[in-house]
Amino acid sequence: MKRDLYIDFAKGIATLSIIFIHTAFWSGQFYIKPEIRTLSLVFDVALFYALSGITSGNNIQKTLYRLLKLQVTYMIFVTFLFFLDWFFKVFGLLFFSMEWLQQFYSTFGSKYVPASISLQPQWQNLGNWYLHSYTNCDTFPVVMGSFWYLKVYFILTVFGVMILKFFPKHIRWFTALCIILTVLFNVFPQYYPSGQVGYVAFYLAVFLTGHQIRGHRIPAKTIPVLYGMVAVALIWMFWYYTPEIFYRINKQKFPPKTPYILWSLFSLVTLFVFYNRLKIHRENFICHIGRNAIFYYFAQGMSSSMIYFAVVPLKDRMNWVVLMILIYILNVLLAILIAEGLKKTDHAGWKILEFLRRKTASGPH
Numbered sequence: 001m002k003r004d005l006y007i008d009f010a011k012g013i014a015t016l017s018i019i020f021i022h023t024a025f026w027s028g029q030f031y032i033k034p035e036i037r038t039l040s041l042v043f044d045v046a047l048f049y050a051l052s053g054i055t056s057g058n059n060i061q062k063t064l065y066r067l068l069k070l071q072v073t074y075m076i077f078v079t080f081l082f083f084l085d086w087f088f089k090v091f092g093l094l095f096f097s098m099e100w101l102q103q104f105y106s107t108f109g110s111k112y113v114p115a116s117i118s119l120q121p122q123w124q125n126l127g128n129w130y131l132h133s134y135t136n137c138d139t140f141p142v143v144m145g146s147f148w149y150l151k152v153y154f155i156l157t158v159f160g161v162m163i164l165k166f167f168p169k170h171i172r173w174f175t176a177l178c179i180i181l182t183v184l185f186n187v188f189p190q191y192y193p194s195g196q197v198g199y200v201a202f203y204l205a206v207f208l209t210g211h212q213i214r215g216h217r218i219p220a221k222t223i224p225v226l227y228g229m230v231a232v233a234l235i236w237m238f239w240y241y242t243p244e245i246f247y248r249i250n251k252q253k254f255p256p257k258t259p260y261i262l263w264s265l266f267s268l269v270t271l272f273v274f275y276n277r278l279k280i281h282r283e284n285f286i287c288h289i290g291r292n293a294i295f296y297y298f299a300q301g302m303s304s305s306m307i308y309f310a311v312v313p314l315k316d317r318m319n320w321v322v323l324m325i326l327i328y329i330l331n332v333l334l335a336i337l338i339a340e341g342l343k344k345t346d347h348a349g350w351k352i353l354e355f356l357r358r359k360t361a362s363g364p365h
Contacts, residue, residue: 005280010271011051011290015297017043018146019335022304023328025250026142027311031320038249045149046264047271048293049156049203053210054275056157058164067157070294074150076349077298077342078129085139086121107308108141143301148254152199159200160207171208178205186258198255206268217276226269233262295339295346303334 017040024032024040056063128135132151134144163174181201185192192198218226237245237259245252245259252260280287289296307327314323 005283005287006275006278007051007055008287008290009278009280009284010047010274011293012286012288013290014043014045014047014051015289015293015300016286016332017047018045018297019300019304019331020328022142022146022300023307023324023331026145026304027308027327028324030311031315032324033320034247036324038246041249041253041260041263043267044253044264046203046206047267048149049153049206050210050268050271052153052157053160053207054214056160056164056207056211058161058168060161060165063157063161067154071154072350072353073294073346074298075130076346079126079349080342080345081137081140081143081302082121082126082129085137088139090119105138107312108305140302140305142304143298146297146301148199149297152196152203155196156200156204156207159204160211163208164211171212175205175208175212178202178208182256182261186261189257192255192257202256202261209268210272213272213275215276218273223273226273227266230265230269233265237262289336289339292339292343295342296335298342299335299338300331302338303331306334307331 021040021044024037028037125135125137129144132147132154134147134151137144163171167174178201182198182205185198185201241259249260249263252258252263256264307330310330311323311327
């Protein structure tokens with residue numbers, strides 16, 4: 001079956017948007033206008049869940065194998081990250097001083113400055129990362145700040161494939177159930193559950209909606225209606241919550257509450273409108289990013305941490321718009337370099353695992 005390049009292209013655009021979001025909301029807190037930071041959230045992670053729904057099937061074995069591969073790739077990455085973080089701390093303590101390291105970390109903002117640093121590896125952190133408990137990585141704080149998405153993706157994908165496999169004729173009912181739960185959580189916020197329930201309720205609705213769009217094209221006469229509904233929803237949001245909600249959209253994201261959900265509708269409608277309408281006929285670099293989105297997602301956490309050290313000395317020396325453009329370009333270039341390196345690291349990690357498998361399987365019978 002011929003690969004749909006639109007899916008790769010959309011994933012690539014979504015990935016580049018995530019890089020811009022983390023440019024704006026981490027190091028960008030020092031110089032980027034709040035309005036631009038909020039507007040950066042127009043194309044956010046909801047797109048990945050919708051695209052996952054479009055591409056997912058009901059083959060449980062294939063899905064679980066894909067998740068297993070993702071978990072192994074994730075573990076290879078966080079192992080690499082763990083030792084990179086530790087080596088940096090050792091290097092800093094041996095060749096500089098604790099004061100130098102604390103000054104280094106203060107670049108990220110006061111809450112990222114560790115009170116003390118040990119030369120001994122903190123193995124419990126690596127174990128926590130393996131189990132998706134995202135304790136902070138001092139040298140690359142944006143990495144762990146990004147990983148909430150991954151845990152929700154694992155949970156959502158398992159629930160999604162179970163629904164597609166065992167209840168194929170009732171997908172709309174499950175979509176409606178997720179929407180009803182999301183509405184109830186927001187209408188009665190005192191009952192909004194902690195943990196991942198709120199995330200999964202909303203994003204599973206997005207996932208299942210994406211799956212129902214699969215293979216179809218939204219009729220042209222329906223497009224103005226959809227965008228009109230989005231406009232009405234946003235107008236109501238600003239009327240009900242007052243215009244000040246515009247500056248608090250990001251705080252409505254964890255977990256997703258009504259303002260953020262309404263804010264994300266524009267990007268979801270746009271994704272579905274262009275699906276099976278916008279044809280990408282040739283491979284391009286954005287498609288390459290989309291095809292390797294997981295490596296770029298890992299990489300942008302590292303690159304978005306590294307750009308702090310360009311922002312801090314430059315933020316008072318040039319116009320903030322020029323600086324934002326330069327820093328975003330730098331972030332993208334760093335993410336490309338790191339992602340391509342992570343692909344090679346992942347390949348080497350899988351070769352080591354295959355070598356160990358052969359060794360352990362070649363014993364006496």
